[in-house]
Amino acid sequence: MLHKQVLLADDDPNVREIIRLYFRKQQIELLEADNGETALELAKNQNPHVVILDVMMPGMDGFAVCREIRKNSDVPIIMLTAKDEEFDRVLGLELGADDYMTKPFSPRELVARMKAIFRRMQPREIKEEEAAKVLEFDKLTIDTERREVLVNDEKVAFRPKEFDLLVHMAKSPGNVFTREQLLEQIWGYDFFGDIRTVDVHIKKIRERLNGLQMNFIHTVWGVGYKFEVEA
Template identity: 70%
Template sequence: MSQTKVLVADDDPNVCEIIRLYFSKQQIELVVAANGKQAIEMVEKETPDVVVLDVMMPEMDGFEACREIRKKWDTPIIMLTAKDEEFDRVLGLELGADDYVTKPFSPRELVARIRAILRRMQPKARVEEEASGPLVFDQLTIDIDKREVICCGEKISFRPKEFDLLVQLAKSPGSVFSREQLLEQVWGFDYYGDARTIDVHIKKIRKRLDKLPYECIHTVWGIGYKFGVGD
């Protein structure tokens, strides 16, 4: 098995050294960037398995770097933030981050989150185990085998977890899923993040399907979400 390669972008050399020492004991190869611009260059050059971005960096902060990386790559991203504030966490998720860790953090926690993300990336989504082939609705086709979504005759690009979440809902029209159920079924038991991740992904799915003349994912207040055409 090839060694896991992780790119850490942080302008604090002490933080990078602590991470380096712990990674070396865990057989994780570390690549370091001092700012957001460097991080983007290193993603292309080094093709890391996971990218860890500090929010506060010179030249380009972690949020902007996350946005730019997401334009080209689906590499998993973990945000490091010194602020335990909802705004920072949600903004990172909305920009395409997969998880976040709040400073101060333990290297052990960071490694646990990295490995959890990599476990989720390895197998095909469990939502595909129970259903395959196209799910066809009025003006919306979800082809599970091809991992394609056709909306109003146009092919729409989805990030992997957005697609998996849409399939999980669409394969059981009318069924109500709590956020916790969706996290468990799409992200897996070992997900360290919070249920707000679901809200962020639902928002992105709705935006991608905004050409539909109807809402297909409905909020069930106090519970979660359900899929339904014409509800």
């Protein structure tokens, strides 16, 4: 495995020690922080490949750190929470987290998730038919080479996964995709996260396209979503 660096922020020294031992066996370098402020500083200065954030930390909690990191970085973020509640999971996803684990968790599973993330981070060969295309619809332009989205000729910022999801659906107008298909095609077949990840990203895409007077992303109840140009 190539050298990888992971930032872990957790105020419990026992949790940090267990994860440190497991990661050492996998040759994963671990940066450690016992509070949110230190975690944010390390994330800015060290540029880790993955960030693991405990939700309940003194001072700045994991949600606040996630929010700040997302202002400047799309690094994969996993949230650790002792609360097995839907609100916490959805809030983490809304703030930009990619995955979550509920305490107590298996360090072996955490390592497996890290490996899955590292595999998805490997560069993939771009097929000729996928390269350098501009998708144009009424008042919506998607430049896949520059990774830009224009709404009414104004550039709108998209996070990488939001952009990938929009492009994937826009390349097949009218096709209905299940959440499972989108998870596999955008996040990877070995993604461990909540299927609600798709719903959260769809919601964000719709919000970013709210300058249009038409809805391109349609919900197919009981199935999933489709990109469709209204007549």
